[in-house]
Amino acid sequence: MPDTPAIKIDVVYLARLREAFGVGSERVEPPQGVATARALREWLAARGGVWASELAPGRAVRMAVNHDLAGPEAPLRAGDEVAFFPPVTGG
Amino acid sequence: MPDTPAIKIDVVYLARLREAFGVGSERVEPPQGVATARALREWLAARGGVWASELAPGRAVRMAVNHDLAGPEAPLRAGDEVAFFPPVTGG
Amino acid sequence: MPVRVQVQDFDVSRELGALRAGDARVGAVAAFVGTVRDVNDAAAVATMTLEHYPGMTEKALQAIVDEAKSRWDIVDALVIHRVGELAPADQIVLVGVTGAHRGEAFAACEFIIDHLKTRAPFWKKEATPAGARWVDARASDDDAAARWRLPEGGPGR
Amino acid sequence: MPVRVQVQDFDVSRELGALRAGDARVGAVAAFVGTVRDVNDAAAVATMTLEHYPGMTEKALQAIVDEAKSRWDIVDALVIHRVGELAPADQIVLVGVTGAHRGEAFAACEFIIDHLKTRAPFWKKEATPAGARWVDARASDDDAAARWRLPEGGPGR
Numbered sequence: 047m048p049d050t051p052a053i054k055i056d057v058v059y060l061a062r063l064r065e066a067f068g069v070g071s072e073r074v075e076p077p078q079g080v081a082t083a084r085a086l087r088e089w090l091a092a093r094g095g096v097w098a099s100e101l102a103p104g105r106a107v108r109m110a111v112n113h114d115l116a117g118p119e120a121p122l123r124a125g126d127e128v129a130f131f132p133p134v135t136g137g
Numbered sequence: 138m139p140d141t142p143a144i145k146i147d148v149v150y151l152a153r154l155r156e157a158f159g160v161g162s163e164r165v166e167p168p169q170g171v172a173t174a175r176a177l178r179e180w181l182a183a184r185g186g187v188w189a190s191e192l193a194p195g196r197a198v199r200m201a202v203n204h205d206l207a208g209p210e211a212p213l214r215a216g217d218e219v220a221f222f223p224p225v226t227g228g
Numbered sequence: 229m230p231v232r233v234q235v236q237d238f239d240v241s242r243e244l245g246a247l248r249a250g251d252a253r254v255g256a257v258a259a260f261v262g263t264v265r266d267v268n269d270a271a272a273v274a275t276m277t278l279e280h281y282p283g284m285t286e287k288a289l290q291a292i293v294d295e296a297k298s299r300w301d302i303v304d305a306l307v308i309h310r311v312g313e314l315a316p317a318d319q320i321v322l323v324g325v326t327g328a329h330r331g332e333a334f335a336a337c338e339f340i341i342d343h344l345k346t347r348a349p350f351w352k353k354e355a356t357p358a359g360a361r362w363v364d365a366r367a368s369d370d371d372a373a374a375r376w377r378l379p380e381g382g383p384g385r
Numbered sequence: 386m387p388v389r390v391q392v393q394d395f396d397v398s399r400e401l402g403a404l405r406a407g408d409a410r411v412g413a414v415a416a417f418v419g420t421v422r423d424v425n426d427a428a429a430v431a432t433m434t435l436e437h438y439p440g441m442t443e444k445a446l447q448a449i450v451d452e453a454k455s456r457w458d459i460v461d462a463l464v465i466h467r468v469g470e471l472a473p474a475d476q477i478v479l480v481g482v483t484g485a486h487r488g489e490a491f492a493a494c495e496f497i498i499d500h501l502k503t504r505a506p507f508w509k510k511e512a513t514p515a516g517a518r519w520v521d522a523r524a525s526d527d528d529a530a531a532r533w534r535l536p537e538g539g540p541g542r
Contacts, residue, residue, distance in 0.1 A: 060438050061508035062519045106522070113441035115504060129438060129506075133522030136435070136466060136507025137419050137478050137498055151281050152351035153362045197365075204284035206347060220281060220349075224365030227278065227309060227350025228262050228321050228341055241398040244418065252423025252473055259416040260487060261401065266409025316409055330417060331529065334495050341487060372488065 052077065053124035055086065060131035063107070066100050083109045084118035086128055106133050143168065144215035146177065151222035154198070157191050174200045175209035177219055197224050230305060231289040233280060235312040238322055247306045248326045254303050256330035258337040260323040266316040274355045278311045278320070281349035285309075292343045296336040302327040305336060309350060339376050346373040387462060388446040390437060392469040395479055404463045405483045411460050413487035415494040417480040423473040431512045435468045435477070438506035442466075449500045453493040459484040462493060466507060496533050503530040 052075035064070050080089045087109070091101035101107060110129040111120045122128065143166035155161050171180045178200070182192035192198060201220040202211045213219065240261060248254040264276050293305045306324040314320060323340045327333035344350075345366075352363040397418060405411040421433050450462045463481040471477060480497045484490035501507075502523075509520040 058438070060506065061436055061510070110438070110441055110506070113438075113444045115445075129441065131438065131506060132508065132519065134503065134506055135509045135520045135522050136437070136505050137502040137526075149281070151349065152279055152353070201281070201284055201349070204281075204287045206288075220284065222281065222349060223351065223362065225346065225349055226352045226363045226365050227280070227348050228345040228369075239398050240401060240416075241396050244397060248420065248474070254474075255420055255422040257416075257418040257420065259397075259414075259418070260491070261414040261416070262487070263405065263412055263414065265412040265485065317405070317411075328422065329525075330419070330495075330498060334417070334491065338487075338491050368486075 053122070055122060055124075056127040057086070057090070058127060058129040060129060062132050063100055063130050066096050081122055082118065083111060083116050083120040083122065083128060086122060087118075087130065090130075101130070107131070108133060144213070146213060146215075147218040148177070148181070149218060149220040151220060153223050154191055154221055157187050172213055173209065174202060174207050174211045174213065174219060177213060178209075178221065181221075192221070198222070199224060230293055230307065231286055232308045233282075233285050233289075233311055234308065235310065237310070237319055238308050240319075240322060243306060243308060243322060244324050247304055247324050251303055251326070253328050254326045256327050256333045258325045258327075258330065258333035260321075260337055260341045261319055262321040262341070264314050264316050264318045264320060272356060273316055274357070275316075276314045276355070277353045278309075278314060279351045279353065280309075280311050284349050288348045289344065292340055292347060295343075296325070296339050299339070300327070300332040300336040301329075302332055302336045305340060307340060307344065309344070309348070311350070342369070342372040342376060345369040387450055387464065388443055389465045390439075390442050390446075390468055391465065392467065394467070394476055395465045397476075397479060400463060400465060400479060401481050404461055404481050408460055408483070410485050411483045413484050413490045415482045415484075415487065415490035417478075417494055417498050418476055419478040419498070421471050421473050421475045421477060429513060430473055431514070432473075433471045433512070434510045435466075435471060436508045436510065437466075437468050441506050445505045446501065449497055449504060452500075453482070453497050456496070457484070457489040457493040458486075459489055459493045462497060464497060464501065466501070466505070468507070499526070499529040499533060502526040 055074050057074055058071045059067050076089050080086050087101050091098050108131050109116050112127055146165050148165055149162045150158050167180050171177050178192050182189050199222050200207050203218055244257055266273055289307050296305055303326040308322045310320055323337050325333045325337040346369050354361055401414055405414055423430055446464050453462055460483045465479045467477055480494050482490045482494040503526050511518055
């Protein structure tokens, strides 16, 4: 397991989350067990501080994988773009 | 009864009826018994010919009294404007 | 002026802009534009002539707009209907409704055009290769208007 | 182009004219324009900034338009959504739908804006006298979108 290469995921934060985190996007290499959108969210929340509060289970956070709205069980693959954002308010 | 003055009614014909009758409006003085929109229609139909065919009971003819859609029992008074027309097709 | 009958064409942007001008409550504009189709009941239409009943037309349209305003929480409403000779693709009618929220604006807009189709005294005459003919009323228009009927004793018109 | 995200304003007449141009089947155009309200949840709004998620936005809007085309017998549909800084009364979004008949055009138009409100990645930030704040999503928007859900095993999306 320790020798398995980590996968790279592009993560995008939008609107209130972008402002709260102070970052619009980053490339992360989560450990191999992080295989779903939900697991990625939990892994990022484990950073603590504003990450823990904004991504806490009770917060309304939407996710998209490769530009499609995705549920928490959406699988992740190397090179995926995963976005986290608040409920949308356009129109 | 013969001495009761006749009431004057302005009658308007529109669209297909105007073309069929060859007249857009006329002032009529129906006998006193003609006291409703339905009675006026029957009195005009009694002229025969195209009047009888276009205003026959089975034909879809709409009526308005003083610019309001009116049912057959709408009462008529001297000076009323009564219009006869086919079902409307605007919009 | 919320109700107009005119020969000339109208500009949708300008009319909707004027309708919502100066009212900061407006967040939603629902609109309908009716246009002359080229093909009606399988016959090609060259031109169309729209006749109306002056005096009754404005009164009927205003009554429909007033009823819409009483039934939905909207800010304002506009109806423009053309008469005279029209060609395929020409604009015939514009219904515009402004409101704070879209649901009521959509409902009122559809209510107005549905009732205009059954209660406002306009008649279309088409010129086709087979000659001129008056357009027949559609049963589907009566059905569309009937679905807005309130239950007896329901909230007022 | 049926779906556009842009900073600049749009002209409703020109856009609806282009949408129905050259298709003689069109007899009905249903449209919705969303505008910036001056007052939102009791606070006066000075300006509003609209952010979106480039790449996903166009894909999400196109999917909504495609679903509307598959569910209703319409001719064409258009969505234009602005981003960047907007002032009260500015136009935000235009949805236009053309069809042979009005019932389907209205339904498709309302379907598109309801789903845009819940599925397209746009976010509004308002500048008010009390400071800037992100607009909260409305539960009523989720309700509006949910009413279009088809029964299981019903006609396809």
